[in-house]
Amino acid sequence: MHLILFILFAAxxxxxxVNLLFQTxxxxxxxxxxxxxxxxxxxxxxxxxxxxxxxxxIVYAGAIMVLFTFVVMLLNAGxxxxxxxxxxxxxxxxxAVVILLAIAxxxxxxxxxxxxxxxxxxxxxxxxxxxxxxxxxxxxxxLLLPFExxxxxxxxxxxGAVALARxxxxxxxxxx
Amino acid sequence: MSHLLQQEVPLNLYxxxxxxxxxxxxxxxxxxxxxxxxxxxxxxxxxxxxxxxxTFAHQWHAVKGQIFVFFxxxxxxxxxxxxxxxxxxxxxARATLAVDRIDLMKL
Numbered sequence: 325m326h327l328i329l330f331i332l333f334a335a336x337x338x339x340x341x342v343n344l345l346f347q348t349x350x351x352x353x354x355x356x357x358x359x360x361x362x363x364x365x366x367x368x369x370x371x372x373x374x375x376x377x378x379x380x381x382i383v384y385a386g387a388i389m390v391l392f393t394f395v396v397m398l399l400n401a402g403x404x405x406x407x408x409x410x411x412x413x414x415x416x417x418x419x420a421v422v423i424l425l426a427i428a429x430x431x432x433x434x435x436x437x438x439x440x441x442x443x444x445x446x447x448x449x450x451x452x453x454x455x456x457x458x459x460x461x462x463x464x465x466x467l468l469l470p471f472e473x474x475x476x477x478x479x480x481x482x483x484g485a486v487a488l489a490r491x492x493x494x495x496x497x498x499x500x
Numbered sequence: 501m502s503h504l505l506q507q508e509v510p511l512n513l514y515x516x517x518x519x520x521x522x523x524x525x526x527x528x529x530x531x532x533x534x535x536x537x538x539x540x541x542x543x544x545x546x547x548x549x550x551x552x553x554x555t556f557a558h559q560w561h562a563v564k565g566q567i568f569v570f571f572x573x574x575x576x577x578x579x580x581x582x583x584x585x586x587x588x589x590x591x592x593a594r595a596t597l598a599v600d601r602i603d604l605m606k607l
Contacts, residue, residue, distance in 0.1 A: 330509045334517050341524040341544060350536045357540050360521070364547055367514070371558040373566050380550075383573050388543065388580045395584045396536055399591050405533065405598050413530040421526050428519035433512050458563050459570070467567060474574045481578035488585035491592070 326370055333370075337363040350401045354392045361385040375456045514555040521548030535587050535597045539580075546576050 340359035347353045361384045368377040395401075463471055525548060528541030550569045557565025587597070594602055 326509050330513065334513070337517065338520065338524075341521055344537075344540065344544065345524065345528050345531065350534055350540075353532075353537045353540055357543065360544065361547060364551060367517075367551065368554055370509070371514070371554050373554050373557065373569075376554060376566055376569055379570065379573055383577055384543075384547070388577055391580055391584055392536065392540065395587060399536075399588065399597060401534065401536055401597050417530040418527070421523050421530070424526070425519060425523040428523070429516055432515040432519055435512060435515070455566075459566055462563050463567055463570070470571065474571060477578055478574065481581045485581040485585040488582065489588045 329366065329370060333363040333366045336360075337367070348403050350396045351393065354389060354396060357392075358385050358389050361389065373455060375459050511555055511559050515552055518548045518551035518555065521545075521551065524548075533598055533600060535590070535599055535602065538599060539583055539587065543576065543580070546572060 337360050340356040340363065343356040344353045344360070347356065361380060365377040365380040365385070368374075368380060522545050525541045525543075525545030528544060529538055532538050532541060550572055553565045553569045553572070557563065557569075590602060591597060596602065
């Protein structure tokens with residue numbers, strides 16, 4: 325069952341990612357990116373990360389992609405135009421990406437027996453505890469400071485986004 | 501068919517999928533000529549890396565990997581908000597989203 329679900333959603337994932345590259349209109353790319361993110365949420369479920377699957381759907385497919393589609397519609401982004409710009413990506417970029425993929429695939433396919441749980445807190449400790457309980461226990465005890473710092477980061481990002489995107493009238497700023 | 505139903509997925513396939521997603525993100529970053537789509541390719545790369553984090557967390561039964569993915573998601577949300585605000589500011593100054601035309605830092 326896991327294998328069938330994996331093959332199905334990995335195929336969805338790859339199809340969405342390839343479709344993102346081949347679409348010329350940004351809104352189509354955004355929609356195929358949503359397909360990729362929802363398929364990844366199902367893969368997280370298969371790997372036993374229920375909380376991350378929910379967060380993936382809510383944060384990525386929900387919040388971030390809504391932001392993207394809003395910006396695409398706000399700026400009225402049309403079909404992408406191809407100009408006679410740099411062609412260096414054909415000469416340097418594509419071979420580099422192929423080499424990168426080859427190295428990563430070789431390493432990944434030859435990994436076996438990565439050892440036991442030598443990395444701190446175990447995922448499947450107590451029999452009754454769920455994934456969310458284990459995650460929140462570590463997050464709110466040992467990693468409380470990074471968690472709070474992240475909230476400050478989000479606050480700064482909100483302020484920065486508002487300050488950057490605010491429309492300033494030139495005559496009023498010049499008058500001050 | 502029945503043995504196919506009970507078979508576990510080798511975790512190498514998850515890692516291979518994450519490597520392919522990351523490389524597709526790099527390709528999109530290189531070939532796309534729209535600022536917003538370039539930004540989407542970066543999100544695709546982040547997602548590919550997240551998948552490998554979750555896979556290793558599953559393999560090693562370690563909860564830290566999943567927490568790292570949580571933090572990556574938060575940082576990606578902040579990055580998307582600031583990045584899209586910068587894209588709006590650039591569009592206001594240049595009236596275009598083609599990266600070939602946005603080649604000067606000065607307005």
